[in-house]
Ligand SMILES: Nc1ncnc2c1ncn2[C@@H]1O[C@H](COP(=O)(O)OP(=O)(O)OP(=O)(O)O)[C@@H](O)[C@H]1O
């Protein structure tokens with residue numbers, strides 16, 4: 001049980017007062033008893049002295065009768081209940097009760113008293129008759145001779161009664177005093193406790209947030225001072241609470257999420273933006289949920305709290321957090337010390353949600369990378385294309401003259417074998433150049449409407465041979481229904497290159513899975529990959545379960561001459577040609593690879609709604625000896641010479657010009673119609689296309705054949721005036737030129 005202050009004060013003060021009252025009562029009763037006894041003793045002694053004076057004479061004369069008389073008188077006076085005279089041995093010489101005479105009193109006190117010269121009182125004792133008494137021994141001395149000792153039995157009853165009565169009164173007075181003390185104490189306690197109680201009540205209300213109160217100040221004592229201090233405190237609290245509220249408002253209006261954390265990891269304060277950022281996890285915010293933001297770094301050297309406690313003045317870091325609903329966010333966290341009296345008491349943290357910013361940065365970095373990659377591929381492609389163009393001219397000369405030489409050297413001549421070796425080597429070089437041209441997207445394509453599934457299934461046998469028996473070829477998911485426009489042989493080449501790479505990646509066997517599907521690439525996808533046009537596509541994917549690639553390798557695989565296979569094993573042109581071919585088809589290629597797991601190449605080719613058509617038949621009109629007039633325009637001297645050397649023996653009438661201007665001048669001097677203009681495209685001064693337009697203007701019947709290492713589509717560039725022109729790819733060989741001329745002139749003859 002708990003007592004209030006008033007009860008305690010009452011008990012304490014009442015107890016103290018009662019103790020004083022009881023002590024006083026006891027003291028008074030003791031004092032009374034003592035003084036009564038003293039008074040009785042004095043009375044006893046004076047009565048005894050009186051008696052001694054009267055009995056001295058009868059004692060000397062041994063007048064026993066008188067003695068007896070005196071004794072009787074004395075007993076009747078009520079003060080003494082017995083009177084006796086003892087001799088030195090304690091023997092009773094005379095007694096008011098004659099039957100007692102002759103008895104001997106030998107108790108120690110009597111013996112002591114019989115020897116003592118002063119009157120002595122015995123202790124109080126009970127007589128056999130049930131009386132409370134104390135006896136007085138008085139010596140009787142006459143002329144220094146002790147005649148005997150008078151023993152007077154003195155009843156104590158009267159004293160006891162008087163003392164008992166006065167004790168009863170004292171007890172009554174004591175009880176009254178205790179009650180009065182308690183009442184007084186209670187009154188005093190309530191007087192003292194009342195202001196304290198009202199202060200306590202006021203404190204409780206302040207604790208509950210009621211700051212608009214003050215307590216009465218009526219006194220100048222300590223309680224008054226306390227009340228005044230209390231009122232001053234609430235006034236100050238009111239003032240600081242207003243600024244606390246405005247601080248909280250400012251705190252809440254900050255767009256950054258801010259909070260303070262003490263050194264025990266408790267979040268002490270946090271603003272509204274923090275609640276919003278943490279998705280309204282209010283409960284958590286005011287509790288020990290510091291882990292939420294800090295879980296990933298709490299146990300590392302990055303722990304903000306540890307760093308600030310360790311003396312750092314400013315910490316900024318970016319970290320990922322996961323909210324309770326599973327969403328992930330990237331935040332930038334800035335922390336500074338929270339100081340109290342110049343000592344670090346915790347951390348002030350400001351947290352910015354940079355998830356969107358990071359995503360945008362990533363996207364822009366991605367696009368930037370794509371752009372850089374595309375520009376790199378573009379410039380490497382231009383370089384490769386330029387080299388290939390020049391090589392084509394050189395190879396045309398080598399192959400052309402080897403072929404011409406072979407045609408003129410008789411069979412069995414040792415020179416013919418050498419010429420064949422030269423031609424073979426040149427053909428290999430031409431194949432490489434073709435690959436480079438494919439990469440630089442300048443190869444000659446023969447586009448038709450194709451069903452990719454058919455292209456793949458037709459290659460089954462060939463692919464099986466390429467990959468060998470240890471690798472299983474899986475073609476079960478050819479789901480594409482759409483068609484594409486493409487060059488059949490180039491697509492075959494693409495698949496072969498991918499299959500060969502897959503085989504090389506699976507030296508211990510594995511699976512090669514080729515799949516097709518219709519896919520629609522939407523705007524979102526196009527935004528992700530800047531070079532993609534949204535629309536319907538056919539996806540051709542080639543997956544192997546081989547060694548896969550590291551990121552570093554993956555970055556470079558489409559570059560010409562990049563290989564990890566060593567000089568003998570690979571040229572590094574396989575994927576470059578695949579890349580170029582796919583790009584030239586208006587498609588794009590992605591690679592996904594994981595070391596030791598495998599690789600998937602995904603090729604997206606634009607779908608067409610055109611129906612499948614047959615390739616324009618190229619009729620080979622062999623055995624026709626020419627007689628027509630051909631104007632050959634080629635800026636490369638050796639090549640011009642080669643063309644003349646090829647065409648003249650065939651019977652054509654040849655005119656040679658080194659450029660467009662020269663060709664026009666020559667055209668005006670030619671006798672008779674010009675049947676064929678055989679011209680290079682890229683020439684200084686006037687290029688082949690301009691020359692062709694002018695000549696066709698003057699003489700529409702002239703057939704134009706362009707010669708170029710670049711693709712036909714690039715040369716023609718959708719120019720309708722050039723639609724009926726022909727095209728022959730470089731490097732030019734006599735047989736191909738022959739066939740082309742036969743086609744062109746044969747058609748014209750036929751028409
Ligand atoms: N399926 C694949 N698995 C693992 N790595 C591959 C795969 N395809 C290509 N690569 C890597 O890409 C590199 C370039 O391939 P690319 O086909 O261009 O050249 P290559 O195969 O080395 O030589 P080649 O000119 O004979 O094709 C390879 O050397 C290889 O490191």
Ligand SMILES: [Mg+2]
Pocket residue numbers: 497500501570573574575
């Ligand atoms: Mg390869």
